[in-house]
Amino acid sequence: MKKHVLIIIILIGTNLQAQNLNDFFNQSDAFFKANVKNGKVAYSKINDNPESLNAVLTIAEGISVSESDAKNYQAFWINAYNLSVIKGIVDNYPTKSPLDNSGFFDKTTYSLGGKQITLNDIEHKLLRPKFKDPRFHFVLVCGALGCPPLISKAYLPSTLETQLETQTKKAINGSFLKVKKNKVAASKIMEWYKEDFTINGLTEIDFINKYRTEKIPAKSKLSYFEYNWNLNKQ
Structure with a gap:
């Protein structure tokens, strides 16, 4: 009898976790759709009415995800990162850049x-x-214009692979790279995280050409352009 009760408790707990995770993804999706457009975030609007942001972050506090469940894990932490960046900006609003706020990336903590x-x-x-x-570098958005653009939807486990590919292709064929004749300049991200x-x-050229429509010569030498840390606000 005790064994059956234990199994029921475990099943109830598992179902609640799954429900909470689904609620997190659904509310994250609604939040991004309402507050992100063309890669820019409506910080002033969110600052005036932070309820929806705080609500989804409250759900995120109690979520439990295992790295063995890779898609749920990755999608949860990508969204949690992007939401927390917005929370950090709003908590210091108005601000011109995430770097204007001491400890923004390495000291301020979030309950997630x-x-x-x-x-x-x-x-x-x-x-x-x-x-x-x-590809994480193209979906984790640091709140600055130099970052890849934030999308106006949540990253979901069912669509994560497609979303990672899509955002990487957009960046490599867009503002992440500047190609002029034989000169190739990449975002500082590629210098900072060369090992990735x-x-x-x-x-690095192999990686670029994997995603770039117009290939660049294999012997191209990369330079890196300065990162734009100005806020990605609407």
């Missing part, structure tokens, strides 16, 4: 997934080292 955690912890401890996927773009014996 049962942890007290910084933005850098999410990126550099929970995602990059565990999955070694350079050169895994498995690839060169």
